[in-house]
Amino acid sequence: EAAREILERVEERGDNRLGVEAMGLLDAYGIPMPDGEIVDAPEDARAVAEGIDGDVVMKIVSPDILHKSDIGGVEVGVADDEVEDAYETLITRARNYQPDANLLGVQVQEMADLDAGTETIVGMNRDPQFGPLMMFGLGGIFVEVLEDTTFRVAPVSETEAREMTEEIKTAPLLRGARGRDAADIDGIVETIQRLSQLVADFPAIMEFDINPLVATPDGVAAVDIRLTVD
Ligand code: ADP
Ligand code: MG
Incomplete structure (x- = not known):
């Protein structure tokens, strides 16, 4: 049901490409993922980061930018007091890349253990x-x-x-x-x-x-x- 809603929302948006805003689909199917949330204000990003242990990863969320790191749209290892600046940086980079890009916000995500993984x-x-x-x-x-x-x-x-x-x-x-x-x-x-x-x-x-x-x-x-x- 949750999965169906997510897909319907995309249809309404008139877009057929999704990025990390589709994480809910995976959640609905019981696929594990790092904690995280999509926010649309720097203060909210900070609040989410403070609720997550350790540094976070921040990613631009836009159906027009699906290869995020190609445009500098992923910041790894962001400390709580750097989150608001990182938010602005990501938005600026996205705007520079494509001024009319549909920006849904920024995802603040728990770090996965790449060293052990x-x-x-x-x-x-x-x-x-x-x-x-x-x-x-x-x-x-x-x-x-x-x-x-x-x-x-x-x-x-x-x-x-x-x-x-x-x-x-x-x-x-x-x-x-x-x-x-x-x-x-x-x-x-x-x-x-x-x-x-x-x-x-x-x-x-x-x-x-x-x-x-x-x-x-x-x-x-x-x-x-x-x-x-x-
Ligand atoms: P894209 O593929 O659109 O560039 P990703 O979300 O895959 O964006 O991020 C790019 C890279 O950054 C990943 O391949 C991974 O190496 C690293 N990365 C992204 N999210 C995390 C995370 N939560 N924990 C650790 N590393 C991450
Ligand atoms: Mg990727």
């Missing part, structure tokens, strides 16, 4: 021939340089989801290479299945990318999302 990507594309194709791979440089990704037609069973985590070339990194602890592979498998269910429930979702889904030994967290609806 591995950045993975889970995505979906509707293929005209095969239908919805779920994608899994490692994030960051791995996806760009190695194109180390794997695909299954949705709905994806638990066995298939597990195969996806095992068959990428960089799978040993998830299992714990070089003295690192293994990532929560069960959490990844569960997330792939839940997203596959989301895709089955909402044929209007044409494609999405969760990049990164951070996988630590303790669990997974969806840190960023973009999606396109029909």
Whole structure:
């Protein structure tokens, strides 16, 4: 129900592309994510940051800016007393990039533990021939340089989801290479299945990318999302 409302709101907005304002969709499907909120005033950003332990990440929220770091739209490791300045900086950068961009606000988000975690990507594309194709791979440089990704037609069973985590070339990194602890592979498998269910429930979702889904030994967290609806 919550998911349906979110998608209806987008339709009313007359926009078919969503960024982190779609996090609620993931929440509705029980996918873990860092604490966070979208605000539209610097004071509110500060208040949210003060309610979150440690530094925060701040991101511009706009359907016109879906590759946020490309325009300096992501500030990582922001302390509480820097939040209001960072808010203004993000808005200024967005305005400079595209003066008429539809700015929905700024997301203030808890930091994910990237040191203990591995950045993975889970995505979906509707293929005209095969239908919805779920994608899994490692994030960051791995996806760009190695194109180390794997695909299954949705709905994806638990066995298939597990195969996806095992068959990428960089799978040993998830299992714990070089003295690192293994990532929560069960959490990844569960997330792939839940997203596959989301895709089955909402044929209007044409494609999405969760990049990164951070996988630590303790669990997974969806840190960023973009999606396109029909
Ligand atoms: P975009 O992909 O639109 O540039 P992201 O939200 O993915 O924006 O942020 C860019 C990068 O910043 C991520 O790939 C990740 O490395 C880092 N990052 C973003 N959010 C967090 C977070 N909550 N905790 C830790 N690192 C983050
Ligand atoms: Mg991203």
